[in-house]
Structure formats: C-alpha cells, structure tokens
Amino acid sequence: MNYFYLVPIASIAALLCAFYFFRSLMKKDEGTPKMKTIAGFIREGAMSYLKQQYKVVIIVFIILSLIFVTMSFFGLQNKWVPFAFLTGGFFSGLAGFFGMKTATYASARTANAVQKSLNSGLRIAFRSGAVMGLVVVGLALLDISLWYLILDFFVDNADHGHKLIMITTTMLTFGMGASTQALFARVGGGIYTKAADVGADLVGKVETGIPEDDPRNPATIADNVGDNVGDVAGMGADLYESYCGSILSTAALGASAFALNPTMQENAVFAPMLIAAIGVFLSILGIYLVKTKEDATVKQLMDSLNRGVNISALFIAIFTFGILYILGFSNWIGLSFSVITGLLAGIIIGQGTEYFTSSSHKPAIEIANSAKTGPATVIISGLGTGFISTVIPVLSIVVAILIAYLSAIRFDVANMLTAENVSMGLYGIAIAAVGMLSTLGITLATDAYGPIADNAGGIAEMSGLDPEVRRRTDMLDSLGNTTAATGKGFAIGSAALTGLALLASYVEEIRVALLRVNDNVLEFADGHTVDVAKASFVDFMNYYQVTLMNPKVLAGIFLGSMMVFLFCGLTMNAVGRTARNMVEEVRYQFREFKGILTGEDTPDYARCVSISTKGAQREMLFPSLLAVTVPIVTGLIMGVSGVMGLLAGGLGTGFVMAIFMANSGGAWDNAKKYIEMGNLGGKGSHAHKAAVVGDTVGDPFKDTSGPSLNILIKLMSMVSIVMAGLTVAWSLL
C-alpha cells in the first residue's frame, strides 16, 4: 500500500506543473489589440460551444445515472457505480475544458512570440500543449487515487481477493463515464470543426479563391473555433478515456490473475498505476528537455521535440523493470518486456503513419501524382493507400499481442492456454497498453501543440501580421504534424490493446455480477460444476461457449463490424449535412453583401459559429446513443456470448477502419500540401484543385469518424461491463 501513494503524488505533481505552465503562459503578451480581439472571438466561440455541448451531455449523464441507481436498487450493480460514472465523465470533461482554455489563450501569444523567433513560438505552443497533457494524466490519476482510497475504505469483504476484484471492477465503471464524455466530445467536436473547415474551404478556397483563414471568409472564425473544440477539447477527453481505460482494465485483470495470492494481487493492481505515475514524472522531465538555442533551425526544433519524447520513453522502459521487481513479481523481467512491447508497437505504428501520410514519402506523392488526372483518381488512390496502410499497424499489434502474452507467461508456448496462463497472458496484453500510454503527459503535449500553432497561424493571417509570421507558424504546424503521427500511433495502438483487455474485464465483471445475484456455481452440460468465485477465464469461455461455432458469437461479430460502418456513416453524413448548410450560408453572405469580398464589410462570423454549434449538437446525439444502446440490447437478446462477439467484431473492424480513415485523411492532406509546395503546377493548378477535393473528403475521415472509432470500441466494452449485471439477471429470468 505504501507504493500506492506515489500515484496521488504524481497526480498532484502533474496538476501543479500544469498550473505553473499556465501561469507563465498568461504572463506573455497577447500582441496587438486586433490579435486580442480575434483571439477573444475564438475563445468565446469555443467556450460557448463547449457549454452547449455539456448541456446535452449532462442530460444524458443524468438519465444514465438514474438507470444505474435503479440497477443498484435492484441489486444489479453496486451503489458506487452511479457516482463513479459521474466522476469519470466530470473529470474527462474537465480535462478537455482546461486544455482548451489554455489553447485559446496560447494561440495569439504564440503568434506574437513567433514574431521574435521560431524558438520562442515553439516554447509557448509546446508548454501550452503540455498543460493539456499534464492535466489529462493528473486528473486521471487523481480520479483513480480517490476512488481507490474510497473503495478501499468502504468495501468490506472478509476475502481480500474478492475485495480487490470488487474494487477494480467498480472502478472500471468510471471508465464508462469517461468514454461517454469522450465520445460526445469527439463526435460533437469533430462535426463542429469539420463542417466549418469543409464549408470554409469549399466556398472560400475553391469557389472564391481567397486564401485559408482569410478574414473575409465568414466561416473562418468557426473554423478556428473548431480546431479548439475538436482537436483540443475532443482529443483531451479522448486520451483521458484511453489512459484511464488502460490502467483500470489492467488493474481488474491483475486482481483476477493473482486472486490466490493477496500480496501479489494488491501489487498487480498497483503495477499499472505506478508505471503511469513514474511516467508522469518522466514526462515532466521530458517537457523540460524540449528547448533549443534562440536561433534554432527547424531540424534542431524537431530534434529537441523528439529528444523529450524519446528520453521519456527510454527511461520508462528502464524504470519498468525496477517497479515490477520491487513489487515482487516473480516474472518481473517477462512482464517488463510486455510493457516494452507495447511501447515499441506504439512507436512502429507511429512510424508507419508517418510513412504513409508524410509529404516526403512515396504514398502521399503518388496520391499527388494521381491529381494530374482529376479528383476521381485522387480519391481512388487515397482510399487505396489508406486501405493498404492498415498492414503495418495490424501486424504490429498482432505481434505485440502475442509477445506481450507470451512474455507474461515466460514463453511457455506448450501450455499457453492453461487457465493460469490465460489470466497472466491477458494481464500482459493489458499492461502493454499501459506501457504504450505511460508517457502520455509528453506525447499529448506534442499532439496538442499542433492545433495551437495552427490557430496562431490563423490569428496571424486575420490580424494582418507580416507573412513571415504565418510562414513560421506553418513551420511549427508541420513540425507538429510529424510528431503528432507518433502520438496517433499510440492512441490507436493502445485502443486495440485496451479493447482486448476490456473484453477480458467483461468476463471478470460477469463473475462479479453472478456473485451479486447469488448464482455461485457454474453447472456445465456434462454435469461438472465450478465455483464462480474460483472460475477461470477458460471456465467462463467453456460455460458460455464463447467459441467460433456458437451462432450467437458469429452473429455478434457481424453486428460489431456493422456498428463500425454504421457509426462512420452517421458521422460522415452529419459532417456532410452541416457542411452543406455552412456552404450555403457563406455563399449567401458573399452574394448579399458585396462589401465582404472587397474588405469593406465585416462578415457575420456569429451566424457560421451558430450553424456549426447547432449542427454538432443535433447530430452527435444519435450515433453516441447508438453506441450505448446496442451493447445493452445485444446482451438482452443474445447474452454473454453475443456481447463478446459484438465486442470482438467491433474491435477487429473498428481498429482497422480507424487506421484506414486516419491515414487516408492524412495522406490526402499532405498530398495537397505537396502540390502547394510548388510541385505539379503548385497552388491554383488543375492538380491542386483535384487535391483539395481529396483533402476535403479526408477532413471528416481523419478528424471526425476515424478518431471517434477508438472511443466507440471502448465505450461499447464499457457499457457491456457496466450492464453485465442486467445481462446476467435477464438470462436467469
């Protein structure tokens, strides 16, 4: 228990450090009055959207909490669940809120600082990104620590093994709060930002031929607001969810794998928390390492960012051995390799993303070349490339799954599927995801700083600063795109591993649910019985026949794959519809107020902001509710085996689809940038127009549907976990 206190300490350290960075940020100058005004518009728009979004989300949370209270009342869940659910949602929302607030204060300051030097701009943008990174990990560890202490105090159970299983499975349910909040943030924010972006581009860039972020474009403020609500607040909530999910599912599997050994059980629960806690300290260290000389070149800036991330990753790999050794794991070396496997897989996925999307490699250049024959071939080639780009991430994850599993059982291949080894192996897979996300504090900083640099560029453009400023912010932005590829690799990879861990946690939760309704013995068809409290994963699989010859499992797999496609379709169409409204509004303003294009009239920014806000609010509800209801209905109709099929099908298809969408979108974006650099005729050429079509299609791919899938996968698992009691009780009726 003593080691545990490192977790709240790391949490507080992260939050204090974030607060310190925020304070020093606020002392910087925001620039000219015009810059202040524009930054104020964006900040106001972003905050007002977030408030609207939270209003909708709060209603959903109240309804779900009432359902959980009812379930607790009927003994189908324990009484902590509604509260845990609410705190998960609250802290996740808070992480997004703080991150976004910081970002909206930082962008004008970055634009201002960049006037002096690239390096000062980088520092402000990166430190502000670090606020978000640290707030996410700080709040996550705070929530985890608080609930662990509360439940440890209140849960009373003679059998300590059972107590820790109760605690960890209850804590998992606050993951559902985080996932629900994250899905709304990603879907709502994604629709908002991409509708504004697509709308602004189609009329501004394509039809009217004015540059990006031109203040004459009525949708430009909405576009910049969108970067904040989608790319910052959405991403914050998303990664808060991933981070919590990986730690909590590992803890739950640890409690189960070591159920027979009270000391090791506690340590197995603490292990993921401690790796995360050490990761926080190393992230702070890494953040401080990101600095260069005042007159640094881009290459040096890049090296400096990479140095921060790599040193954190390297040290966490080393420290893991120490943590697991001190905690007394007999196979501490093997388990450490599981963690490192996760880290490595994340890095390889990131490299793959970089290769398939960067404008300096063959795939994006090929897409640019296909622009010579028009938009149709750009789309075909971008889709084809995206489809093919799934190979590296899937192979990495497949290898990581097998190695993380086998390392955790000392490569005992011959007995890899014994009851004991399955528990340990799954714990190994789960802790690999923790390894992947352990340095989130700094990787998220490199991710979040991109949108800040992007917004800084927008403010520079709109405030009429020297074009050199815009050129510099563009450089920072493209730097961010490269480092963000690694960040995305971690986010996608960890979703796959955590998805698997949650699938196993679901079985764990079924155990608890059975005990809760006093169904204490599994009676098998051949007559033999197994105590629920002592049943292994293998026992549960055999009892519920969660095999590939069970029609319910197979039907579930089809449904899971379908859910992924349906969800993408709903979110794509939502962006399409809202973007069309935006296009019509912008066309209307240009048509009715001739003074806008000549610069004599100010466009009505607020109307565009309101179109995005309303569109996002209206369209985010249905897909998100679908993600909550489908697992419940599947459980009621097809029971445990149907749910597991649903989750496995959704995980397989969702993971691959998420990569496809992210990479197609990224590659289209960079193919366009490649042409804009002056290749194939440059800006305004026939090829450029075709490439802009690709980029526009890619917008909802990479920033709405794609990233939402990571959350969809996990939310469906979380819902199944929380509703396990209902599924079990229903099947007994």
Next chain:
Amino acid sequence: MNYFYLVPIASIAALLCAFYFFRSLMKKDEGTPKMKTIAGFIREGAMSYLKQQYKVVIIVFIILSLIFVTMSFFGLQNKWVPFAFLTGGFFSGLAGFFGMKTATYASARTANAVQKSLNSGLRIAFRSGAVMGLVVVGLALLDISLWYLILDFFVDNADHGHKLIMITTTMLTFGMGASTQALFARVGGGIYTKAADVGADLVGKVETGIPEDDPRNPATIADNVGDNVGDVAGMGADLYESYCGSILSTAALGASAFALNPTMQENAVFAPMLIAAIGVFLSILGIYLVKTKEDATVKQLMDSLNRGVNISALFIAIFTFGILYILGFSNWIGLSFSVITGLLAGIIIGQGTEYFTSSSHKPAIEIANSAKTGPATVIISGLGTGFISTVIPVLSIVVAILIAYLSAIRFDVANMLTAENVSMGLYGIAIAAVGMLSTLGITLATDAYGPIADNAGGIAEMSGLDPEVRRRTDMLDSLGNTTAATGKGFAIGSAALTGLALLASYVEEIRVALLRVNDNVLEFADGHTVDVAKASFVDFMNYYQVTLMNPKVLAGIFLGSMMVFLFCGLTMNAVGRTARNMVEEVRYQFREFKGILTGEDTPDYARCVSISTKGAQREMLFPSLLAVTVPIVTGLIMGVSGVMGLLAGGLGTGFVMAIFMANSGGAWDNAKKYIEMGNLGGKGSHAHKAAVVGDTVGDPFKDTSGPSLNILIKLMSMVSIVMAGLTVAWSLL
C-alpha cells in the same frame, strides 16, 4: 441413392436447355455489316483477354496442383484432391467462357432486335443471360455428380459414416479450384473493365465532352470488352463458386451432423443437391414465363421478369417441404423453414440494395443533391450512405443465422448449444444458403442480361443506329439494374452464410486430417479424452480453445479484418494505376491524331485493349496469391485457432465491406443518372460534373473490389480447408 440421379438429370437438362437457347440465339440476325464488325471486335478482344487470363491462371493451378500432389504423397491430403481441385477450376472457367461467348454473340443481335420492338430485344438479351445462368448451374451439378459417383465408387471404408465424411470433405476441395478461378476472373476482369471504363470516361466524357460509347473514343472498345470479361465472365465464375460452395459445405456438414445414422446421413448429403436440382427445373420454368405482348410497356417487361423470378422462388419454397419430407428428415418442417429463411433474407437484402441505390429513392437523390456543392460532398455523402446501407443486410443475415439455426433444432433455445444441436443448427445455416441460391439459374439470367443490354447500347451508338435504339437499350439496361439488385442480394447474402458453413466445414476437415495422420484421440488439459472420429464441434472448440479469450483467435480476427482492407487497397490501386495509363493513352491519341475527334481518323482501339489486358494480368496476381498464402502462413504460425480467427474476422469485415462498396458504387452511379435525367441542371451542369466524379470512384467499388470480397472470404476458407492436413501435421512436429 435413387433420388441422387435427379442431380445429374437436372444438370443435363440445364445444359441442353442452355444449348437450345444458344442455338436459337445464333439464328437471329446480327444486323448491319458495321454492327457485325464492331461486335466482332468486341468478341475478339474479350476472347483474346480471356485466353491471356487463363494462361496466367493455368500456371497458378499447375503450381498449386503440384503442392497438393506433394501433400498427398506425404499423406497430408488424399490422392483425389489435386484432380478435384483442377476440375473445379476448369468447370468454373468453362462457365465464364460459355457465358461470355454467348453474351458477345447476343449484344449485336439484341441491338438489332430492339429496332423492331423492346420486347424482342428483351427476349434475346434475357435468353442469352439464361444461357449463362443455366451453364453455371448445369456445370456445377455435373461436377458435383461426377465426383460423387467417382468417390462413392472408389472410397472404400468399412464405416459408412466415415466414408461419407471422406467423400464430402474431399469434394469440398474442388470448391477451392472454383474459388481460385473465380478470384482471378473477378479481380482480373474487374481491373480490366474498370480501368477501361474510368479511362474512357475521364478523357472522353469529362475532358472532351463526347458521349459515352462514342466511336471516336479510343478506349470505347476496351470498355465494351470489359463489360464482357468483368461483368459476364467474372460474374459467371463467381456464382459458379458460390453455388458449389454452398452445396458442398452443406453436404459436408450434413455428413457430420447425421454421422450416427447411415440412411439419414446419405439423405442429409443429398438434400442440398436435390434442392439445387429442383431449383434448376423451376428456373427453366421461370425463364419460359418471362414473356410479354409484342407492344409491352417497360412496366410490363419489369413485371414479366419479376414474375419469372418470384414464381421460381415461391415454388422452390413449396418443393423444399416435399424434398425434405421424402428424404425422411424428422424435423423436415423446421429444416424447410431454414431454407426459406435463406430465401427471404436474400430477398430483403435485395430490396435494401434497391432502396439504397435506386435513383427513385431518397439516398441516391440525397447524393445527387450534394453534387450542388461539388465533388467533395458527393464523395462524402456517397461514402456515408454506403456505410449506413450495411445495416439492413447485416440485420437480415444475423436474424437469418439465428432463425435458420433455431428452426433446424426445433427452437430448443434452452439447449441450443449442446453438441448435437450445434451440428444440426450449423447444417440449418448452411442449407439456408442453398435455399438462397437454389434459383440461381434464373436470378443469374436477370443479372447477366444487364451487361448484354449495355453492350447492345454500345454497339448501337458505335454503329450509328437511330438514337431511339439507344434509348430502348438504355431502358432494358436500367430494367436490368433493378432486377440485378436482387441478384446481388443473393450473391452477398449467400457468401455470408456459406462463409459460416465453410468455417464449420474447416473443423470437419481438421477431424479428417487428424485421422489421416493417425492422431485418433483428443487429450484435454483436464485429462479426459475424446475419440477424434466421434468428437463434436463443441469438443473441437474446447480442445483447440477457439474462444474469444485465446490470443491467437483475437490476433486472427485482427488479421482477417486487415486482409479485407489490404485486398481492397491493392485492387483499388490496380484500377487507379491502369486507368491512369489508359487516360494518358487516350489523351495521347487525341493530341497526336487530330482527325480522331473530327471523325476523319479511326482511333487505335487495339492499344487501349492491350493496356487493359496487360494491366489486369500484371495486377491480378499479387492480391490473388495473397488470399491463398495468408491462410496457410497463419495456420503454420498460429494453428487451428488462429486460422478460425482469421476466417471469422475476414468474414465479418468482408461481408460488411462488400455491401458498403457495392451500395456506395451503385448509389453514385444512379445519382449521376438522376442528374442526367434532367434534374439539378442535367447533363453538363456543374452538379453533373461532380456526380461523374462520384460515379468514377464508384466504378472500382462496385465492380472490382466489392464483388471480389465475396470470393476472398470463401477462398480463404477453402484454402484453409484444403491445407488443414498441413496445419495439423505441422502442429504435431
């Protein structure tokens, strides 16, 4: 055994009837000398491509056969497999060849007849389509009958139950020959036709503004050749494979489900063959019912086509009760309902396809509306619609799986997963697929007649016939698109059900493979043993732990999902690359020979034909070989559970992806047609140009990657089945 002879009789009836239709077709007049010349060009191009394709395929078949001979030599497969494999491939190729030969003779004759009346055109086109339908079912039942008789004569085994399992599992391996041939035909033909189509459209329609099928377009002959090699020969081989696969996998599961009752076992093997045989007679009846008055309206023609299909379907439903009753199934009513469930699911999927793609329903009109804001929104909206359109087919198949399974076990829900019920239930799912495809003779006729009408239109245009002729062939073509939607529903739906049946057949094949290497007892971890010969599906699942907590199963699911995406990416890019070569060739000819566009010079059609031919040949090899090698490698590395994960993941993702691609492609096509009907500004408008981009992207979706997925799913299963011996032997090393 007496009933069995109905199968070869039906086969001969189908072939004779096809021959009769072909003879009467050849008596019709092919029209003006110009029409004859053009039809000759197309026929020659198509035949010469097919020869090239077969040359490549033969090499692959020789190599694979040598591998099978080697495996037989080492006792890993029986000696019949190499021969069965070859006949499957040969007959499948033959079905495509005959179908295409007929189609190339029919199109000019259809164009000529349409000059007289719509009805005479319909009769020629439809009867020629019927030749293909009847050749496919005729050759399939011939191959099945021959092999059954050969194996029944030669396979000698004291235990009759074991003998039928040997026969049916051996026969399954000729399914691999059919699948391999089909994949090459679909991929090669699909690349050929869409590269030509996209190339012809991009330069001809978009850049130069000349109409479709204009003789001045150098790619127009290649485009018309493509319709034949892709849509006719490719589809013929494809459905030959589906039809054989569904019958053979049902037979194999029947042999296993009734292993303890020799009489019923034989009848369970015959049941799918007999349903298919009766379906042949009913298809011939249905084909004769398709006729109308000489001055029929389009509505009447449509009704007449539907009458033929619906009466065949209705009667097969009724006859099924009779067949299963006569064969002595105690649960003949339940099993008949399984068959009818399959039929109904096929019809509902077809209706869904029709709704989501037809230009008279909301989805395609919405896509057309989104063309007002340019190509990017057309693409976003088409992708979104395609994603959403997967809901109806998946829900239909999920319900069909559960009902077909439960009907087959008399709705004994409480015991649905006992060993006996799993065998019966899976037999029920398999026979549902047979039900879906039983009337293939006529549904394929309605499918194949579309490309014939399409080609007739092309010939009319190129020969300078009265525009009224083209208007009439367009009417026939659009009629064909509607009925073809139903045909596609059956093809896609049956692929999902047959995929499940093949998954179960794989387990059956593992049993045979174990017995072949004298591994006669399954020893479980807890010490109990089960005889391999008597082990149930449930035993095998428990023994190999094919559960969702086995990391090899989970890794396999990821790999299966990835295979689908990779395969789509490779085929999409192949079309993109070949189309770009085509675009450059057409641009070159227009640029260098000014006389072509003025009509003074004849374009060099042969160069375009050669680009498509070479492109298809070069590009089809890698994706097809991948489909063959990945299951083998997976089996060697991850064993039985890894292979089953791969197949389940591929099935779930592949099924949903195939629907998405078919429906997005169809909806784009019809959105464009909707605008061409004069809506939203009509031909040549801004919206029309945007819609053409959608249509072009949709081409490889609906005619290359999408339909190939149905085969990919089954080929991977077939390869696993044939290679089961290798997997088993390897795991014993």
